Amino acid sequence: MKYVSIFTLVALFALTSCTGVGVQQGKKGQVGAVGGAAAGAIIGQAIGHDTQSTLIGTAIGTMIGYIVGNEMDKYDRQELNHVYERGVSNRPSSWVNPDTGNQYSVTPQPAYTDPASHRVCRKAKIDAVIDGQQKHTYSTACRDAYGHWQLQPSKQ
Numbered sequence: 001m002k003y004v005s006i007f008t009l010v011a012l013f014a015l016t017s018c019t020g021v022g023v024q025q026g027k028k029g030q031v032g033a034v035g036g037a038a039a040g041a042i043i044g045q046a047i048g049h050d051t052q053s054t055l056i057g058t059a060i061g062t063m064i065g066y067i068v069g070n071e072m073d074k075y076d077r078q079e080l081n082h083v084y085e086r087g088v089s090n091r092p093s094s095w096v097n098p099d100t101g102n103q104y105s106v107t108p109q110p111a112y113t114d115p116a117s118h119r120v121c122r123k124a125k126i127d128a129v130i131d132g133q134q135k136h137t138y139s140t141a142c143r144d145a146y147g148h149w150q151l152q153p154s155k156q
Contacts, residue, residue, distance in 0.1 A: 075099065083108055084122050084141045084149040092127075103129040119143055121152070 045054045075097055083093045087108040094105040109123040121142040128135045141149040 076102070076104065079104065080106060080126075081149050083124065087124075102131070114142060117142065122149075
């Protein structure tokens with residue numbers, strides 16, 4: 001029973017360290033890894049009372065924290081991919097991330113063939129409210145060899 005309580009504490013700490021409050025988009029996995037490592041080290045020491053247990057706890061906590069942190073970003077990437085795939089040109093698609101509360105409105109443009117790469121691409125205007133701050137940007141995604149949309153680096 002003692003170990004179940006300790007595991008529950010690790011899971012809760014890993015989840016709360018990955019909420020992303022004040023964390024840049026794309027960095028949540030790293031924050032989760034650090035939080036998970038700290039929680040894992042504490043729990044490993046509490047269980048085994050030796051260095052080996054602490055190191056094992058750190059390794060497991062790092063892995064769990066990183067995975068949980070990345071999952072929170074994955075929701076928004078999936079929604080954006082859906083807009084690139086099925087969004088009606090010049091019509092905004094909106095969503096709210098249920099985990100972070102961040103809001104997005106993405107307006108895709110018509111698809112075109114990139115003359116340099118000969119791939120199908122699509123531009124989109126992205127309006128977001130992240131941690132209460134409005135942000136506006138433009139993105140471009142192109143299909144890869146497997147038909148998946150891949151975000152392209154900005155060309156300024």
